[in-house]
Amino acid sequence: MSLVDSVRSVLSHYATFSGRARRSEYWWFVLVGGAVVGIFYALAVGTGSTLYAVLLAVVALALAVPTWAVTVRRLHDTDKSGWFLFLGFIPFAGDFIMIGLCAVAGTDGPNRFGPSPKAAPVGAVPAYRA
Numbered sequence: 115m116s117l118v119d120s121v122r123s124v125l126s127h128y129a130t131f132s133g134r135a136r137r138s139e140y141w142w143f144v145l146v147g148g149a150v151v152g153i154f155y156a157l158a159v160g161t162g163s164t165l166y167a168v169l170l171a172v173v174a175l176a177l178a179v180p181t182w183a184v185t186v187r188r189l190h191d192t193d194k195s196g197w198f199l200f201l202g203f204i205p206f207a208g209d210f211i212m213i214g215l216c217a218v219a220g221t222d223g224p225n226r227f228g229p230s231p232k233a234a235p236v237g238a239v240p241a242y243r244a
Contacts (some may be wrong), residue, residue, distance in 0.1 A: 120149045124184045131196060135187035136231045140216055143184055185212070190227035191220030212240045 115123070118236035120142035124135075144184035154173050192215060202212040223230055 115139050117146065121146050124180050127183065128180050129183055131186045132190075133187050133228050134191040134220065134225075134231045135184050136191065136220070137188070137217070139231070140184050140188040143181070147181060149174045150179065169218065185216065190225075191231065192216075192218055192223045193221045193227070208218050 115136055115138040119141040123139055124143045151170070151174055154166060154170040157163070158170045182199065185199055189196055190199050194215065198215060199212075201215070202208040204211065220230065220232075231237075
């Protein structure tokens, strides 16, 4: 899945916590989201402008829900419950645990969270259960 396809897929399913997400969909979105937040952070700190600080807060809040949703779908692809997302709140180790859980390959074929997202043709927006 390309960068544009993954960002489009995640944002078109803004708060969809069901279904599965490919590794590429997750990591491309994390890269783009981190870059956007990083740019606004650099502008806010570099200029000392309150406007950029407010824009940073708005962008970070706007990206929070789709980031959580795609992370839950990524965990579903590895046949883990979305509740594993809360492991990220463990001080120091939580980030490393989440990186490990999101980096492993998903289960082959369908699992309890739906069909494999790899079964869809590249470029197609994955179907999600409602």
